[in-house]
Amino acid sequence: MKPLEGIRVIEVYGPDAALALRLAGSLTGRILADLGAQVSFGEPPEGDVLRRVPPFTAGGGSATFAFLSAGKHAIRLPDDPAQLIAAHDGAIIDAGGFARWCGQAALPAMAVLSMASHGAHASEFTVLALSGVLDIVGDPEREPLRLGGHQAAYSAGLSAFTGLLAALCLARAGAGAPRTVHVNLLDTLLWINWKSVIAGQVAANSPSRQGRAAEWQVLGCADGWLALVYQATDWPALCDLVGDPRLHEERFATVAARRENGRELAALIEAGLSHHTRDEIRSLALARRLPLGPVWSPAELLQDRHYLSRGVFFPAIMPEGAAGMMPSLPVVWNGARFAPGPVPALATVQHA
Amino acid sequence: MRKPLEGCRIVDFGIITAGAATSALLADLGADVIKVESPTYRDPFRAWSSDSMSLEGGPECPAFFRSNNRGKRGISIDLKQPRGREAALRLVGRSHVVLDNFSRGVLERLGLDAETMRRANPDIILLSISGQGAAGPDAKQISYGSTLEAVGGLAWLTGYAGGPPVVSGRDLNYPDQIVSLFAAGVVLAAWLQRQGVGMGGAALDVCQRELTSFLVGEAFLAAEEGEAPARSGNAVPEFAVQGCYRSGDGLWVAVTVEEAALHALGALLGTAEDAALATLDAALAAWMSGADAATRVAALSASGIAAAAVRSGGDLAAGGAPSWDHAFGVTPEGALIKxxxxxIDPAPFTMARDAPAVGQHTAAVLHEIAGYEEAEILDMAARGIIECREG
Structure with a gap:
């Protein structure tokens, strides 16, 4: 039996909901559906906006929609969905939809999504800027750089997942009227970027992007790239692996000295590892207990032996048939994985 | 107000951020979290700080450690000694959840494998957080956050157009932050199921590498085409224009322009009706440099275009108008805390309990929860099996 079996959740978005909020709420719903909840979302006659969001699968459908909607039910909403929302155990909604429809009726446990607790029109990208996350990534000589994909929306989706489950636990414990959980992208990103903010309060120089001088960064190797990642305790093993006697010079002798001379250090390590392939780096890192990471593309990861042995990938079952593989929920529960359900066809039936 | 995890006790072997921040979140949700350290092993985070920070808050509780461990009680037991291990198992017997993020094999070597803990408590929820998962050919691979960005596919998708992959790096260490947002929810799901059907007993293996991949899940479906989406800097296909532009006062301003707002942008910049995107991009860059960031952000916002100056951690801490609603609180002495x-509650966050010193609650926890008499506790302390601190 799946942990959330018997729990009914609905996703509803107001007509003006930002794309980021739909992405966030849809990820929350996808996780709940995998865990066994019955998750429905409202879909207009012309199709959910996510059906048009890139990237696309070989068959031409939206990979984003397929990934986020697997296992859910697409339904046609009535003009005023308040009663329908109230008939569920939990709901995911944007703040605009909440203000529009959830004024009076008794409500279930709700996760209400917004871009920020206050402020003007925003996108995932501008919220990354406000949170300081943008400032951390990239080269100091160039513009700040966003993380790939939809990290601002999806991390808020994770936040809403935990928040909504907390509200559902309260409801099941019979702790009074169901609670509303407020989730916004900016607070979630600030929570994620907490070290910068706290360091910013107590230190003269808060962290900022360091590019080629960073302690942890991506270096080139024989057939691609690897992430150089290490702690002070890994330094002797790293020197041994790279095998360049210059690493033992005074300028790299302490953590502070290595930070001071980060560019030279990165160049030496890159030169020392450049003849290795990523597969060799993987084996060497494993044997020497070093946290180096070969950079794999999603296409390569679909063939990754570790992922294959863990059964990470499942096919996306589209209405017209299987269309590629996608990662399942990142938890093994009593030895088993949660297989994602089929991707819903366009909603055609008005909800009864 | 009642909290969601009231009545839930957690034996917490979580360290640094991935584990410790997960149990801190569960403590905020009402769980009784008991952080377990040892006379011979401390949470390494007690000794960590950022590059330029001293160990604020004293040598045992620097600011970073405090944020990930407030709300918990702390005990110190030597699990390598039989009586220490016995005490830990007694605690497991009287708790509901055990959480760890040690390297795979550490708990097993200490004689606290899943089977032994289940014998001590058949209903125990075991949450194991690890970089690569509990099993598989790379399970023993040592990983910190940015390692997982590389091996999970996120680094491949992050970078300047035409440039190499990029990781978030040591100061952000993104995968170590997001895992708590997921793993705490996984514990709540197991707790909810237990409330519903009255059975506990779950073994939960949360893999940080897989979470990193999950958060770029659509890229795997698109990858079947034969080519993964290329790195595109700050541009995204969903929006007509997106990038950072340097203002007259030297700040970077992030701007996102939807297709529907292109007309408004053109009006602001004075470009031709049918200007190409590259022309708009160049005009926007020139326009941005003509005034300070605040002026330009205000003008873009007034035109319905999303824009914000890029802020650093220092900018955020310095404040002005508060940027957050609930992401940070303030300690009694005025320091920011995560x-x-x-x-979930209308009331602002308050730190119910400061992070514990090593062994601060050993005596109280062993007496109240594990049922040890004072004489036994004193004897174990004298033999170095446990550490007790006046608290």
Whole structure:
């Protein structure tokens, strides 16, 4: 039996909901559906906006929609969905939809999504800027750089997942009227970027992007790239692996000295590892207990032996048939994985 | 107000951020979290700080450690000694959840494998957080956050157009932050199921590498085409224009322009009706440099275009108008502390309990929960099996 079996959740978005909020709420719903909840979302006659969001699968459908909607039910909403929302155990909604429809009726446990607790029109990208996350990534000589994909929306989706489950636990414990959980992208990103903010309060120089001088960064190797990642305790093993006697010079002798001379250090390590392939780096890192990471593309990861042995990938079952593989929920529960359900066809039936 | 995890006791072997921040979040949600350290092993985070920070808050509780461990009680037991291990198992017997993020094999070597813990408590929820998962050919691979960005596919998708992959690096260490947002929810799901059907007993293997991949899940479906989406800097296909532009006062301003707002942008910049995107991009860059960031952000916002100056950690801490609603709280002495990723109670976050010193609650926890008499506790302390601190 799946942990959330018997729990009914609905996703509803107001007509003006930002794309980021739909992405966030849809990820929350996808996780709940995998865990066994019955998750429905409202879909207009012309199709959910996510059906048009890139990237696309070989068959031409939206990979984003397929990934986020697997296992859910697409339904046609009535003009005023308040009663329908109230008939569920939990709901995911944007703040605009909440203000529009959830004024009076008794409500279930709700996760209400917004871009920020206050402020003007925003996108995932501008919220990354406000949170300081943008400032951390990239080269100091160039513009700040966003993380790939939809990290601002999806991390808020994770936040809403935990928040909504907390509200559902309260409801099941019979702790009074169901609670509303407020989730916004900016607070979630600030929570994620907490070290910068706290360091910013107590230190003269808060962290900022360091590019080629960073302690942890991506270096080139024989057939691609690897992430150089290490702690002070890994330094002797790293020197041994790279095998360049210059690493033992005074300028790299302490953590502070290595930070001071980060560019030279990165160049030496890159030169020392450049003849290795990523597969060799993987084996060497494993044997020497070093946290180096070969950079794999999603296409390569679909063939990754570790992922294959863990059964990470499942096919996306589209209405017209299987269309590629996608990662399942990142938890093994009593030895088993949660297989994602089929991707819903366009909603055609008005909800009864 | 009642909290969601009231009545839930957690034996917490979580360290650094991935584990310790997960149990801190569960403590905020009402769980009784008991942080377990040892006379011979401390949470390494007690000794960590950022590059330029001293160990604020004293040598045992620097600011970073405090944020990930407030709300918990702390005990110190030597699990390598039989009586220490016995005490830990007694605690497991009287708890509901055991959480760890040690390297795979550490708990097993200490004689605290899943089977032994289940014998001590058949209903125990075991949450194991690890970089690569509990099993598989790379399970023993040592990983920190940015390692997982590389091996999970996120680094491949992050970078300047035409440039190499990029990781978030040591100061952000993104995968170590997001895992708590997921793993705490996984514990709540197991707790909810237990409330519903009255059975506990779950073994939960949360893999940080897989979470990193999950958060770029659509890229795997698109990858079947034969080519993964290329790195595109800050541009995204969903929006007509997106990038950072340097203002007259030297700040970077992030701007996102939807297709529908192109007309408004053109009006602001004075470009031709049918200007190409590259022309708009160049005009926007020139326009941005003509005034300070605040002026330009205000003008873009007034035109319905999303824009914000890029802020650093220092900018955020310095404040002005508060940027957050619930992400940070303030300690009694005025220091910022990480608070909550979401808000469930109307009341502002308060730190119910400061992070514990090593062994601060050993005596109280062993007496009240594990049922040890004072004489036994004193004897174990004298033999170095446990550490007790006046608290």
């Amino acid at each position: 608070a909550l990723p979401f808000r």
